[in-house]
Amino acid sequence: MASMRKKSRGDNLVLRYAILGAWALVCLLPVLWFLSIGLRPRTEIITPQPIYWPTFSLDAWHMIWSDWPMARYLRNSVLAIIGSVLIDLVLAIPAAYSLSRYTYRGRDDIGFYILSTRMMAPAIVAIPIFFLFRNAGLLDTIWALMLIYAAINLSFVTWIIRSYMLDIPKELEDAARTDGASDLRILWEIIIPAILPGIITASVIAMIFAINEFLFTLLIASTSQAYTMSVALANFTGGSDGVIYNAIALVAFLAFVPVFIVVVAIQKHLSRGLTMGAVKG
Amino acid sequence: MGETSLSGTGAARSAPARPATSRLRRRPRWLKTAFPYLLVAPAVIYLMLITLYPGIYAIIQSFYAVKFGPWQPVGFANYVRLWGDYQFWGALWNTLVIGSIALTLQCVLALLLAFFAYRDPWVRGWRIVFLLPMLFMPSAVAFIFKLSFLDARVVSDLLIRVGLIDGNLAIQSSVWMSRGLLILADVWQWTPFLFIIFVAALQGQDEEVEEAARLDGASWPAIFWNISLPMMKPVIAVALILRGIDITTMFTNVFIITKGGPAFGTETISYFIYRTGFRFFDFGYASAASVIMLILTILIAQFVVKRAFVSARS
Structure with missing residues (x-):
């Protein structure tokens, strides 16, 4: 038509x-x-x-596996990213439920506070967080990366999920509530299944931001112990040989493939996710 | 129905309107009031650890000289030094110049592309192709730009072949060409972000309004300019804010492509803080710069962002 x-x-x-x-x-x-x-x-x-x-x-293919601990970089990236997305979901789902389903004093301010943390430049908080992790003995570990990625993405994830929750008709819950279901059971058994696309969209976007993250990883991961792909790339220099571009390009391409696949899969939800729910695509 | 659903979900606040069924659960009233706060608390506490704690830490540290030894209190010395530091002002200026040019370019481009693409039968295909640049790691994109423009001079070579220039471009010795390179890299990678959002907004609008205008004999550009664009305003605002935040905090490209040079001409504020803190280990001074940025961020968040998000939702 x-x-x-x-x-x-x-x-x-x-x-x-x-x-x-x-x-x-x-x-x-x-x-x-x-x-x-x-x-x-x-x-x-x-x-x-x-x-x-x-x-x-x-050449580049052989080089990335033999000259660098590529398997470790890959494992670091995957663990840090999956861990951070899980932390985000555990924190964001109840928060989004609270922001979308209850009326209480200060709700809008709390919601805006969560949103506004997205505005914080990484460089502003980089120094204190560097010291925080150093004092906690977490520098150069993937735990630190996991915690920091989760923090960066939490506002995004919360707002996306909140936007999907707002779309669920309240009648759906009321029926369950008259049957005597508790709020948490309603969240678990009715809301979460109903907003699964939103949860997946939020997770995919959080994943991409975590893969891309550079400044914090650069500061927190000081040896290859905790390097992720993104920062490992910046260290693909062979000393006197300069930057090893073919290895960089190949690794970037290998990282691109899975990202491309998941993004195409959630294409319909992408615009909504990227605007934190402000645009319903 | 409407009545009960309202009081059902809003029960936490209005105790008298408690629906009869919830009596079965016999939860104490304070718990009912506190429940929504308890749900949101973990997220808020977590975010405070990452924003409020560092904010306070930076404020305190900015009143000390922190180099290698113990902290020495210096009062406002760091701020006084910032005030007179042309590199700090330069970094603010660079961030503003690079950011506003890049943002304007990608906004215009994305609008133009969205205007042509959204009623095209192959819009899904265009979307996937246009999305590609955004899906590569920014650090890798930065390296490829560095290679193509600086190290291997591919772009110079192509321009010479076409006959546009005579010799290699001396990008690294020109402030404006270096800024242009940063802008180009950002526009290439992130125009898709705005494009995807704008297309969705255009597709989501009420077609009947457009049809009516068309029947009245309005041309497509006129309809776009007078009807679609005003309707999209809130969406454009939100998209530009999100993109603007990322541009003004630009770090990766500066770190990889220009290192802030030549003559600090491409040093953004993020890079300034990084260089002062983690290259010169002048943490107190870097914290003072962070605090200034923090104040600017809070002001912008309060007055611009809040309004944009509120109007986008309604």
Whole structure:
């Protein structure tokens, strides 16, 4: 139906496809360039004349597994991220329930406080948190990363889940309440199953932010003991050889694949998630 | 029905309107009042640990000289020094310049793309393609920009081949070209963020209003400008705020691509704090800068963000 309406409109299709097509190239070409860097030998990266048709090579692939503890970086990333998302859900679901289902004094201020923590620049809190973790003996551990990622994403996760909870008709709960179910049982047995898409969306977005996080990881993880992929990349330098770009590009591509798959899976909910529930896509 | 559902869920506050059924549970009244607070408390306490505690810590530390030895109280000396520190003001200025140009560019681009894409039959396909840049780790994107523009000079080479320039671009020795590079990297990676949100907002609007305007003979650009855009205003505000926060806290790209140079011309405020604290170990001074940033953040959050989110919801 949508396409039929378009035909009758007679607006400028050439202009439309020229612009959309051009931007699609802007998005795609660097990505292909990226891939070509990851699959070429080191000698063909920084050359007097750039090489556009490199020799195919799996140098980078062998290098990331043999020269670096890649398996450990990967494990650190995965554990820190999953742990942080779990912490977020445990804290955010009750909080969102409280913010969306009860009326009480200070509710809006509390909600706004949670939202406003998203505005805090990492650099502002970096120094105190560095000392906090140092005194707690948590520097250079994935526990510290887990706690910090959870904190960064908590506001986002809470607001997204809250927005989905607001959409649930109250009649649904009232029926259960007349049957004598407690508030917590209603939350567990009715609300949570009903907002599962929201919970998944929030988790995926939290996961992406955690993968991307750089400053805190850089400060907290000082050795490869706790490096995640994101920061490990910044250390892919072979001393006198300079930055090892093909390894960086390949690792980034490997990390991209799972992210791409989950994001496409939740595409419908993405805009709502990215605006913390302000846009219902 | 409406009556009971209201009092049912709002029971925590209005004790007299307690529904008959909840008597079965016989919970003490104080627990009923406290219950919603108890639910939200863990999240709030956790966030306070990460915001309030560091805030107070930074305020205290900003009145001390903290280098390697014990803390030496110095009064307002750190703030006085900040006031006269051209690098601090420079960092504020750079953050503002880089941030506002990048934000404006990506907002205009995203609006333009969303305008053309949202009624296209292949809108789902466009969305996936346009989303790609956003899904790479920012640190990796920064490296690829560094490689393509600086180390391997691919972009210079391409521009020479096309005939736009004669020799390699000397990006690293030009403040404005370096800023441009940071802006470009941000625009490339994050225009998708705004695009996805704008497309969703356009698709979510009432089609009948558009149809009516079209039947009256209005052109599409006119409809977009006069009807769609005003309707999107709250959404645009929220999206720009979220993006604006991330741009003004820009760190990764500066750290990897320019290291703040040349001549501190691309040093953002985040990088300034990082450099002062973790490169020169001047933690007291860095904390003073953090406190200034904290105050600005709170002011902006109170007056801009709160209003934007409230109007987006209604």
